[in-house]
Amino acid sequence: MIGQQADQRPSTISRRKKKSDSTGIQVQIMAAEARMSVEMQESIQRTYAKAKELRPKNTTRSYDKP
Secondary structure: OHHHHHHHHHHHHHHHHHHHHHHHHHHHHHHHHHHHHHHHHHHHHHHHHHHHHHOOOOOOOOOOOO
């Protein structure tokens, strides 16, 4: 029985380690998603700004509100 208890302790530690590793990965994924979201918003804003500059002044379509 003593040998079995010794075997159980490392598995508990490794489970904790795996859980913290997955949490770290989730944080990295969330950070990457947030960065991509910001990049997408900036890209859309640049596209609207460029379209507004290129569009003739006498048209009725408004690009002021994306």
